[in-house]
Amino acid sequence: MVSPERAPGVVLSDGIVSLRPVTASDAPDMAAGCQDPQAVRWTTVPTPYALSDAEEFISERAAGPTWADQPTWAVTTLPDDRWSGGVDLRPDGEGGAALGYLLAPWARGHGHAARALRLACGWAFSALSLEVVTWFAYAGNDASLQAARRVGFQIPPHVFRSYASQRGRRRDCWVGTLTPDDLVTSVRVAEARRDYLGPDLTxxxxxxxxxxxxxxxxxxxxxxxxxxxxxxxxxxxxxxxxxxxxxxxxxxxxxxxxxxxxxxx
Ligand SMILES: CC(C)(COP(=O)(O)OP(=O)(O)OC[C@H]1O[C@@H](n2cnc3c(N)ncnc32)[C@H](O)[C@@H]1OP(=O)(O)O)[C@@H](O)C(=O)NCCC(=O)NCCS
Structure with missing residues (x-):
């Protein structure tokens, strides 16, 4: 169980999507979201995925004194506070961090992943002074590729063979990096397209x-x-x-x- 006296982690929002620390009450939604076939196909979530897997994950990653060592958020879509996905960053201690994410099936198809990633990466560049966020997806994960590209990740078109393993099997991957400049440029492009992520300001x-x-x-x-x-x-x-x-x-x-x-x- 998550200890109630743990310090709150960082909450971020663009007025449509919010990121907040995971809490014990997220476990049932997280367990449902992580059993989804797309999550199983494209991430390293355990399979089968039980409620106890979610509870264990939450107790490791909920807000606390060491939260910033591996920032982990629940994605929610306002005004709902329901867990609808997860984003996490794994800093390497040398100015970089690897990004991981998934959305529950009920939250997909609205561009929410790009919003969530912009919030997480923007925060990491300023609060953790990161120089780069790294990304990879197993080759063929087009939805993830599009979301990462929308955020500004620079992703060469070729696959990196056997780049990462999934449940004991090496897989070909797409690999990309995002610098603060890449993010700023993508936000400007989004603004220019009137796709501004803020709360609809003129x-x-x-x-x-x-x-x-x-x-x-x-x-x-x-x-x-x-x-x-x-x-x-x-x-x-x-x-x-x-x-x-x-x-x-x-x-x-x-x-x-x-x-x-x-x-x-
Ligand atoms: C990847 C994921 C987070 C994207 O979520 P999302 O925000 O709902 O993404 P969308 O449905 O808006 O799709 C993102 C983009 O990919 C496009 N897309 C989706 N499926 C696609 C497909 N099969 N082929 C080509 N493009 C596709 C969408 O049209 C959208 O394009 P746009 O940005 O130009 O509008 C979500 O699909 C997911 O959780 N998948 C399973 C877990 C996973 O893959 N995690 C990432 C591991 S690297």
Missing amino acids: RRELDVLRRLARGEANRAIAVELGISENTVKNHVRSILEKLQASSRSEAVVSALRLGIVALPT
Whole structure:
């Protein structure tokens, strides 16, 4: 069982997908998700997968003092808190970390994996100062390949023969790497495609939010953007609503946490 006094781990969200530490109550959903044939086919989950496997995994990986040694999250889709997948990072202690993930069948088909991976990798680059996240999938796992490419992983087209083993058998793999620059570029591309991962902010609201993060007053923002102070107020109201914040500073904190804005350097 997970000890209740364990420290909370890191929670991340883009307004649609959230990552939170796994908890004991996730075990039944995790057991169901890991018995899915696609999970068995493309990952190293034990098979057969029993409730006790999920309980054991959770008790090893739930939030605690050593959580950041091997960050492990449950993927949930808002407003639901149900375990709907998992993401984990295995840092190598030398600036790199290997990425692992799966989604439960009920959460697939909406691009949630890419969102979850962006959150996890973005956090790891800033909080763990990683230089690279490494990825591999058994050759043929097209859904995983597409999700990784969407996040910005650079993946050569050839297979790496017998690269990794699965339950005692070596398999050919696709292999890729993601640097902070790769992630930034992919987020920019996503923004340009109006596929922004944040909570549906308009381009103008994003402009205002970035200026709020710099501590600018409404009047200064209005002058800079060539709009009235009243219009700025309306944008701020809408930003607070979308970020579910009760004040400007709360909105900025929330935007920083979501990676929508960065602190001025
Ligand atoms: C890999 C996985 C996490 C992707 O989940 P997802 O976010 O629901 O992925 P989607 O269904 O949105 O598919 C991702 C992309 O692959 C595409 N895709 C899915 N199946 C595909 C297939 N068989 N052939 C080609 N493309 C495919 C989708 O169209 C989508 O493309 P888009 O990003 O351009 O929209 C999920 O399929 C899964 O859990 N699989 C089993 C476990 C696993 O493979 N884990 C990863 C191990 S490396």
